[in-house]
Structure formats: C-alpha cells, structure tokens
Amino acid sequence: MFNRSHMIAVVMGLRLTSCINILFFLLTFPDVTAIAQNNTSLISIMGTIMDSTTRKPLGLTTVILKSVHTSKIIKSILTNDEGGFNFNTLSNQPYEITITRIGYQKMILTVIGTSGMADSSFDLHEIQLSPESRQLKDVIVVAARPLIKRDVDRLSYNVQADPDNKIQSVLELMSKVPLLSVDADDNILLKGSGNYKIFINGRPSSQVSRNPREALRAMPASSILRIEVITTPPAKYDAEGLAGIINIVMNKKLEDGYNASIGVNYNNVIGMSENASFTGKKGKFGITGRAYDYKDFKRYLERKKTWQSFIPVTSLLTQQGIYSYAGIYNSENLELSYEFDSLNLVSASVGFFKSKYDDQTIQAAELLNDQNRLVQSYNLRDINPQNESGLDIDLNYQLGFKHHKNELLTFSYLRHNFPNSQSNEVLIDHQYDYPQNSYLQVNNNGTREQTIQLDYIHPAKRFTIDGGAKAIMRRNFSDFTGEIFDPIASRYIPDEKQNNQFNYNQNVYSLYNSWQLKFKPVDFKAGLRLEHTIVDADFRSEKSTIHENYTNLIPVISVQHTFSGSAVTLGYTQRISRPGIYQLNPFIARPNPQFISSGNPRLRAVLNNNFEVAYSAFGKGNYSIALSYSFANNSIQQVTTLVDTVSYTTYLNIGENKTAGLNASINYPFSKAISVNFNSALTYLWIKGTYSGRFYTNNGLQGYANTSLSYKINANWKAMASLTYVSANIMLQGRTNAYIFNTYRLSKQLFNKKLLLSASVSNPYSRYRYARTETVTTDFRQLVSSQRNYRMFALNVNYNFGALKSAIRKNQRSIKNDDLSGKSTSGK
Numbered sequence: 001m002f003n004r005s006h007m008i009a010v011v012m013g014l015r016l017t018s019c020i021n022i023l024f025f026l027l028t029f030p031d032v033t034a035i036a037q038n039n040t041s042l043i044s045i046m047g048t049i050m051d052s053t054t055r056k057p058l059g060l061t062t063v064i065l066k067s068v069h070t071s072k073i074i075k076s077i078l079t080n081d082e083g084g085f086n087f088n089t090l091s092n093q094p095y096e097i098t099i100t101r102i103g104y105q106k107m108i109l110t111v112i113g114t115s116g117m118a119d120s121s122f123d124l125h126e127i128q129l130s131p132e133s134r135q136l137k138d139v140i141v142v143a144a145r146p147l148i149k150r151d152v153d154r155l156s157y158n159v160q161a162d163p164d165n166k167i168q169s170v171l172e173l174m175s176k177v178p179l180l181s182v183d184a185d186d187n188i189l190l191k192g193s194g195n196y197k198i199f200i201n202g203r204p205s206s207q208v209s210r211n212p213r214e215a216l217r218a219m220p221a222s223s224i225l226r227i228e229v230i231t232t233p234p235a236k237y238d239a240e241g242l243a244g245i246i247n248i249v250m251n252k253k254l255e256d257g258y259n260a261s262i263g264v265n266y267n268n269v270i271g272m273s274e275n276a277s278f279t280g281k282k283g284k285f286g287i288t289g290r291a292y293d294y295k296d297f298k299r300y301l302e303r304k305k306t307w308q309s310f311i312p313v314t315s316l317l318t319q320q321g322i323y324s325y326a327g328i329y330n331s332e333n334l335e336l337s338y339e340f341d342s343l344n345l346v347s348a349s350v351g352f353f354k355s356k357y358d359d360q361t362i363q364a365a366e367l368l369n370d371q372n373r374l375v376q377s378y379n380l381r382d383i384n385p386q387n388e389s390g391l392d393i394d395l396n397y398q399l400g401f402k403h404h405k406n407e408l409l410t411f412s413y414l415r416h417n418f419p420n421s422q423s424n425e426v427l428i429d430h431q432y433d434y435p436q437n438s439y440l441q442v443n444n445n446g447t448r449e450q451t452i453q454l455d456y457i458h459p460a461k462r463f464t465i466d467g468g469a470k471a472i473m474r475r476n477f478s479d480f481t482g483e484i485f486d487p488i489a490s491r492y493i494p495d496e497k498q499n500n501q502f503n504y505n506q507n508v509y510s511l512y513n514s515w516q517l518k519f520k521p522v523d524f525k526a527g528l529r530l531e532h533t534i535v536d537a538d539f540r541s542e543k544s545t546i547h548e549n550y551t552n553l554i555p556v557i558s559v560q561h562t563f564s565g566s567a568v569t570l571g572y573t574q575r576i577s578r579p580g581i582y583q584l585n586p587f588i589a590r591p592n593p594q595f596i597s598s599g600n601p602r603l604r605a606v607l608n609n610n611f612e613v614a615y616s617a618f619g620k621g622n623y624s625i626a627l628s629y630s631f632a633n634n635s636i637q638q639v640t641t642l643v644d645t646v647s648y649t650t651y652l653n654i655g656e657n658k659t660a661g662l663n664a665s666i667n668y669p670f671s672k673a674i675s676v677n678f679n680s681a682l683t684y685l686w687i688k689g690t691y692s693g694r695f696y697t698n699n700g701l702q703g704y705a706n707t708s709l710s711y712k713i714n715a716n717w718k719a720m721a722s723l724t725y726v727s728a729n730i731m732l733q734g735r736t737n738a739y740i741f742n743t744y745r746l747s748k749q750l751f752n753k754k755l756l757l758s759a760s761v762s763n764p765y766s767r768y769r770y771a772r773t774e775t776v777t778t779d780f781r782q783l784v785s786s787q788r789n790y791r792m793f794a795l796n797v798n799y800n801f802g803a804l805k806s807a808i809r810k811n812q813r814s815i816k817n818d819d820l821s822g823k824s825t826s827g828k
Contacts, residue, residue: 045111046086047124049079049099051131057083058129061101068094068110070565072619089520091564092120104129147667147677148178148624150567150616152516152523152560154230155179155624159221160251163675163710164720167747167758167796170224170248171216175724176677178624178665179229180246181704183726186213190229190243191628191661192683192702195577197241200248203414205351205392208248214329214355216248218292220263220275222798225249231612231628232558232571235514235527236455236466239554239576242608242632250290257281259802266796269789271297279802286337293330296357300324301768302787303361305595307647309780314370317594317645321363321380323786329355343400351392359384365594367645376645377432382591383425390418404459412453419446424591436593438485440492443587445478447580466514466527476504476580480587501540504584504601508533514556521562529554531576537601539586546601552576566617577606579636583651597649604653608632621668628661637732639691642780654689655732673712680705685730694778698735702727716753720745734775734782755799762792 045065049058059081065074074095079085097109107129111122149156157177159165165173175182181189190196198208208215228247230237237245258280265273273294280287305319331353339345360383367376392415399409423442428434455468482498485491514527530553537546556573585599614626635655641648661683669675682703689696708722722743729736747758763769769790775782 041092041120043090043092043111043113043120043122044086044088045090045095045097045122045124046084047127049083049085049101050126050128051104052128053131055128057081058101058104059083061085061099061129064098064100065090066096066098067564068096070619072565097124099127099129101129103132105132148616148618148622148665150560150569150614150618150624152525152569153232153234153556153558153571154228155614155616157227157229159224159226162221163712163718164708164745165221165224166756166798167720167745167760168221169217170219170221170227171213173221173224174216174227175704175706175722176679176708177227177229178679179231179626179663179681180227180679181681181706181726182724183704183729186217188212188216188246189704190246191231191663192659192681192685192704193243195242196244196246197238198246198248201250202247203392203394204416205390209418211355211388215331215353217270218273218275218294218329218331220292220798222261223251223275223277223290225251231626232556232573232610233575234466234525234558235512235529235554235556236468237529238470238472238508238510239529239531239552239574240578242575242577242606242610242630244575244610257802259800261798261800263796263798265294265794267792267794269297269299269792270794271295284339288335289333291330291332293328296325296327296329298324298326299789301789303363304785305592305783307642307780307782309642311779315375315645316368316372317365318368319363319365319592319594321361323359323361325357325359327355327357327386329353343402345398345400347396347398349392349394351394352390354389355386356388357386359386361591363592374432376434377430378428378434378436379430380592381427383427384591385423387421388418389420390416392416406457406459408455408457410453410455412451412455414449414451414453416447416449419444424589426591426593428593437487439495439590440483440485441480441498441590442482443478443480443585443589445476445480445581445585445587447474447476449474462518464516464518466512466516468512470508470510470512472506472508474506474508476506476584478502478581478585478587498588500586502537502586502601503540504535504537504546504581506533506535506578523560523562525556525558527556529556533578533605539601548604550605552607565619566615569612569614569616571610571612571614573610575608575610577608577632577636579603579605579651583636594645595647595649600651603636603651604634606632606635606653608635608657621666624663624665626661626663628663629659631658632656635687637687637689637691639689640733640775640782641692641777642782647780647782652689652691654691656688658686660684675710676707677710678705678707687730687732689732691732696732696777698730698732700730700735702730716749718747720747731775733777734773736774737770737772739769739771754801756797758794758796760792760794760796762794763790765791767791 049061050056051058059079061079061083062076063079063085064076065087066072067074075087077085092113094113095111097111099107107127109124147158147161149158155178159173162173171182171186174180174188179191183189187194198212200208226249228249230245230247233245258278260278261276263275271294275292277290278288301323303321303323306317308316333349333351335347335349337347360381362381364379365377366374369375395413397411401407421444423440425440427438428436450473451470453468453470458465479501482495483492484495486493508531510529510531512527512529517524532551533549535546535548554574558569558571560567560569583599583603584601586601588596588598590596608630610628610630612626612628614624617623633656634653635657636651636653637655638649639652661681663681666678680703682701684701686699704726706722706724708720711719713719724741727738741763743760743762745758745760747756749756767790768787771786771788773784
C-alpha cells in the first residue's frame with residue numbers, strides 16, 4: 001500500500017526538484033527582478049481606523065483603493081485586529097480611499113501623490129469613523145462582476161455575470177464568448193478551428209468528447225460558472241488540441257444547507273427538454289447532482305446530392321430525397337466530496353449519458369450521360385438506428401501540508417467507457433440497369449480508457465512550480481459486419497468482404513514541469529512537457545498490424561504585462577493532434593451506395609506551432625483583441641475522390657496549413673438598462689496538399705461575427721436581440737456556404753426572482769435554410785445540399801429554491817485528458 005510515509009518521500013523528492021528549478025531559474029534569469037522595477041517612483045499608503053467615540057481600533061473594516069484617473073478599483077482589503085491597513089508598491093498617481101463599516105458613516109479620502117522620483121510613504125495615522133446615527137435597516141450589497149477576464153494563458157467568460165444565462169443553453173451562449181463561434185451545423189469552433197479539446201471542470205467527459213452539440217444543447221447556462229478559452233495551455237495539460245482548450249467550469253457553490261433548481265424548455269424544432277440540479281452540504285460531506293434530457297421531435301428535411309464527372313467522360317448523378325430523425329438524449333452526473341481534516345480531502349464523481357436516434361432517408365437516384373440520357377436509376381431507403389452511451393468515473397485524493405495551505409499533492413484516477421452501436425439497412429428497389437441488391441451493415445465501436453496521474457504544486461510568494469506524471473491507457477475498437485440480401489433465398493447472407501475487427505491501442509506517458517513567476521506588473525509562465533506515445537493496432541480479419549512509437553517535447557511560454565485597466569499577453573506553444581476513433585476507424589460506411597466514407601487507421605499525429613499576442617482593456621466596458629498565427633506541415637485533411645460512379649471520402653496526412661487570425665470582442669453597458677456584446681473573428685487560411693498524384697491548394701478569408709443587445713425593461717422584465725453571421729468554411733477541395741442567424745427573446749422573473757419565464761423566436765422570416773458543401777477537382781464537381789430548420793419558437797420555465805450557508809472545499813487538481821482530436825461531427 002502507498003501510505004503517508006511513502007507520500008512524504010515523494011513530496012521530499014519533488015521539493016528537491018522544485019529547489020533545483022528555482023536555483024536554475026534564478027541563475028538563468030538574473031535580471032528577472034528588474035521587471036518589477038520602474039523608472040517612475042512608487043508610493044505606499046497606510047493608516048489605522050479608530051472609533052471616534054471609544055478610540056478603539058476597528059478591525060475587519062473595508063478599505064477600498066480606487067484610481068482617481070480611471071475610477072477603477074485597484075484593491076479592496078480588510079483592516080487587521082489593530083485597525084491597520086497598508087497598500088504597498090503603488091504607482092505614483094492620485095488615489096481615492098473609501099472606508100466603510102456597518103454601523104458607521106462612510107469616509108472618503110484622497111491621496112494626491114508626489115512629483116518627486118524617489119519612493120514615498122503616506123501615513124494617514126489615525127482615521128476616526130463616526131457611528132451611524134440612524135437605525136440600520138436592510139443592507140444590500142451590489143457589485144458588478146466583470147464579464148471577461150484575461151489571464152496570462154487564457155481568457156475567461158463569466159457566465160454568471162451574463163444576464164442571459166438563465167434563459168439560454170450553453171451552446172447558445174458559446175457564440176458570445178470571445179474566440180468561440182457556432183457554425184451552421186451547431187459545431188463549436190475555437191478561432192475558426194474544430195480541432196480543440198473541451199472539458200467539464202478541467203476534466204475530459206465522454207458526453208462532450210463524443211458529441212458536444214447534444215450535451216451542451218441540453219445543459220442550461222445557469223449551471224455554468226465560467227467558460228475558459230485556453231489558447232496557450234500550460235505544461236500540466238496534455239499537448240492535444242491544435243487550437244487550444246475550452247474548459248466549462250460548473251457552478252461549484254457547495255455550501256451548508258441545500259439548493260436546487262428545475263427547468264422545462266419547449267422548442268418547436270429541437271423538442272422538449274428538462275433539467276434539474278441539486279447541491280447540498282452537511283459538515284464535511286458535500287454532494288451535487290445534475291440531470292439533463294431532451295427529446296427531438298420527428299422532423300422531415302430535404303436532402304440533395306449531386307456529382308458531375310468530367311474525366312474520362314461527362315456524366316451527372318442526382319439524388320433527391322427526404323431525411324427524417326427523432327430521438328432522445330439524457331445525461332446524469334453525481335459528485336461527492338469528503339474532508340477528513342484540513343489536510344486530507346477525497347472527492348469522487350460518476351457521470352453517464354445516453355442517446356438514441358432513429359434516422360431514415362428516402363431518396364431517388366438518376367445517372368445521366370453526356371447526352372442527358374438515363375443510364376441508371378433506383379430508389380433507396382436507409383434505416384439507421386443509433387445508440388450511444390458513456391460512463392465516466394473520477395476519483396481524487398488531495399494531501400495538503402501544514403506550513404503552506406497551497407502546497408498540494410494529488411493522486412487521481414479516471415476511467416472512461418463510451419461504446420457506440422450503429423446499423424444501416426439499405427433497401428434498394430425500382431432499379432433501372434442498377435445491379436446492387438439491398439444490404440445491411442452493423443458497426444459496434446467505441447473507446448475504453450484508464451488514466452493515472454500524480455500532481456504536485458509548490459507555491460512561493462512570487463514563484464510557483466508545478467510538476468507531475470501521467471499515464472493514459474486507451475483502447476479504440478471497431479467490430480463491423482456486412483450482409484447482402486439474396487432475393488432467391490429472400491434473406492440476408494453474410495458478406496465476408498465487409499467483416500473485420502479493428503483494435504487500436506494507444507498509450508501516452510508524460511512528465512511535465514511548469515513555472516510561474518509574478519512580479520507586478522508582469523506575470524511569466526513557462527514549462528516543458530515530455531510525452532511518449534506507443535501505438536499498437538491490428539486488423540484481426542486481415543491479419544495486419546501497426547506498431548508506432550514517438551516522443552514529443554512540448555515547450556510553453558506565456559507572458560502578461562498588466563497596466564492600469566488593461567493587459568498585453570504574449571504566448572507560444574506547440575500542440576499535438578492525435579487522430580480519434582472517427583478518423584481512424586477503417587469501417588467503410590455505405591448508408592448511400594454511391595457516397596461512401598471510411599477512416600484511416602494509418603493516420604499520424606500532427607504537430608502545430610501556435611503564436612498569439614492579445615490586448616485586453618477593462619473598465620466600464622470590456623475590450624479584447626488578439627492576433628494569432630499557426631502552422632502545421634502534416635495536417636489531417638478530409639479528401640474525396642470519384643471511382644467509377646462512387647464518391648469515396650477518407651482522411652489523410654497530406655495538408656500543409658497556415659492560419660493568420662484576428663479576434664475582437666466588446667462588451668459595453670450603455671446604461672443600467674442597455675448593454676451590447678460584440679464578438680468576431682477574421683481568419684486567412686492557406687492550405688495545400690497532394691492527393692492521388694494531384695496538387696491541391698486553397699486559401700481565403702473566413703470568419704464570423706455575433707452581436708447581441710440586452711434591454712432591462714424593469715426589475716423583472718428583460719428583452720434581448722442577437723444577430724450572428726458565419727462565413728463560408730474553406731477546405732482543401734472546396735468550401736461550405738455562409739449563413740445568418742438571429743434571435744429575439746423576452747423574459748420575466750416572478751416570486752422574488754425564483755421563477756423565470758422566457759419566450760423567444762429565431763429567424764422568423766424563413767422556415768428553412770440550406771447548408772451546402774461543394775467539392776471541386778479537375779475530375780469532378782460534387783455538391784451536397786441539406787435542408788435545415790431555420791424558424792424556431794421556444795418557451796422556457798426555470799425554478800430555483802433552497803438555502804445555503806458556508807462553502808465546501810474541492811480538489812484543486814484532477815485528471816485532464818486533452819490529447820485526442822477527431823470528435824464526432826454527426827448530429828441533427
């Protein structure tokens with residue numbers, strides 16, 4: 001057993017490593033202390049708060065320091081037991097000091113500063129507060145929470161500070177978060193890219209890794225504390241996710257007592273959804289639970305697929321039909337926490353999700369020659385039930401140390417299991433010169449994963465060292481079979497050519513060391529992460545194998561300089577993209593016999609270089625602008641070719657990508673009643689690659705813009721309008737089309753703001769829109785057009801109840817698996 005003496009031995013070893021790191025840092029950067037110095041003088045302000053009648057010191061009195069120039073609060077502190085306070089190392093400028101205490105009159109003082117270059121101290125000596133003469137009644141404390149916060153390596157969006165959090169889902173809210181957008185198919189993009197990792201509370205979750213749209217559509221934004229967009233992830237994170245990491249932090253308000261909420265939502269397109277949450281704490285034990293579900297109403301939408309070949313002869317295939325779907329999605333999560341004492345904390349969580357859909361496609365196909373004469377035709381019905389589920393189990397033990405409350409050693413274990421079952425029964429009839437019989441495909445695939453992790457953090461006043469080790473043992477699997485309908489025997493018979501079993505074992509072992517140095521106004525963070533990956537794959541039916549090993553040393557550097565009311569951030573890192581099961585799976589999916597696709601088990605990991613510089617300003621409004629540049633030389637690209645009369649799509653490591661981006665966001669309150677939010681991105685993409693002996697290149701501008709206007713009619717009524725534009729998406733062989741989305745919403749709070757009602761309408765001008773993907777080569781041109789529901793009406797009801805008292809601790813470190821890409825792009 002690994003007892004406490006063993007733990008202490010591990011800690012002593014890590015402390016020795018920390019001391020060596022500190023010595024190395026100080027020797028390597030001898031001028032680092034100069035960062036804290038300034039050509040201008042510094043001042044300090046101190047004083048003692050006293051009762052004017054009793055002359056006794058007033059401890060725990062609030063003292064607020066505010067800049068006279070910007071009216072921005074610099075710092076807020078409480079006086080000590082002797083009534084003393086002290087503000088050190090302040091820039092030489094005028095300050096306003098506000099002193100408040102319940103039962104006493106507020107006092108405001110001004111310190112002008114000095115014109116000299118030498119450092120100065122301002123001792124205000126005894127400051128006497130007079131008792132309040134009138135009787136104190138109700139006290140209401142109102143504080144404006146900043147909506148956006150920029151840290152040295154990430155940007156945080158405070159969902160609880162967004163007044164629309166109670167009437168939107170997390171997916172809807174994403175379009176307002178800087179650097180994020182939501183495309184025409186509800187896919188989330190980070191700086192215009194779909195290659196990123198998404199976490200819940202800093203941990204991977206099967207419910208969002210497999211299909212984030214369904215999970216975040218069901219999740220109410222009111223259950224979220226903040227959304228972090230980490231564009232320069234520190235070394236403690238796995239190196240996966242070319243564009244970065246999206247971390248969704250749930251509301252962790254675990255306190256003595258209980259709190260609960262229930263909600264019901266109706267959408268004429270998405271369907272009915274329900275959500276519930278419960279939080280409770282009693283002494284050292286805490287519990288929180290959440291549940292979401294929604295039911296997709298059955299819908300019928302048009303679909304059209306065409307390709308026109310030019311070589312060797314001209315021909316035209318046209319498929320037109322109707323696609324229908326209906327299904328359910330549900331997710332449950334339970335978290336437990338027990339604090340044995342101030343130094344030992346144990347937490348555990350279990351999460352489960354399940355979705356079930358019944359999809360069908362009915363279509364007619366015609367193939368014409370260059371003289372516009374019919375060559376082939378047939379009718380097709382694809383019956384496609386899908387079942388997907390996931391189970392997450394997370395265990396954490398945190399050990400603290402008496403001499404420093406923030407020095408922590410954490411042991412973590414994480415287990416994922418998410419299987420998927422899918423079948424396609426393709427019925428073909430009314431054939432004209434088309435020999436294909438009906439057929440049946442079944443594909444059972446998924447991922448099983450275990451992770452063990454050790455983290456240690458050694459903090460100091462200005463210097464913090466992070467270190468740890470991690471092992472991920474992952475198994476991707478796919479077992480697929482095929483059968484062909486025999487019209488003579490009137491039954492399906494096995495098709496051995498379509499049968500195979502695929503196992504893809506991927507183990508990732510890593511060590512990391514991270515350092516953070518804080519010298520106001522500069523915050524410096526750097527680190528190294530060493531990852532060794534072992535891949536073993538086999539095709540049992542074909543008796544072929546893949547064995548691969550590779551090692552990556554990933555550097556991370558982030559620097560932030562904070563000014564009065566603004567900050568400039570610089571960052572550089574390398575990121576790895578390892579293909580996931582959807583890109584690896586060799587199963588040849590044929591829901592349509594003339595449009596087939598498969599993964600590629602021989603895909604290699606992609607290494608990307610990311611550079612970023614950002615400027616953020618905070619005051620009455622929030623402003624942020626970021627410039628970024630990234631490049632990769634063996635990126636994974638989706639490619640399509642035409643073989644005879646069949647369009648075949650797969651993935652290959654053939655791309656060379658370069659991306660330059662500009663992201664800008666503004667949040668500005670014009671008044672207490674009216675506020676505006678603007679979020680945009682503009683990207684120029686260069687992409688090239690060689691496929692089937694032919695060179696392809698594509699480039700151009702792509703981007704998005706979202707703006708929303710909120711109007712608080714009175715204390716209980718609120719109105720909101722939003723407009724979103726998403727440009728065409730550029731691919732190696734083609735592009736998609738652009739679209740516009742707009743929403744109008746009205747909400748009302750009842751029963752002391754415990755009950756919330758809201759109604760909304762989106763895109764009232766048109767019932768449908770069309771999503772188009774065009775593929776162009778020298779041999780053929782292909783167009784896929786899908787009808788989408790556009791006009792939507794929604795009603796939402798949410799009720800909160802309960803009472804809470806005091807906060808509970810939770811583990812500060814836990815497992816974060818962020819090393820895979822290739823998330824699902826399926827969806828309705």
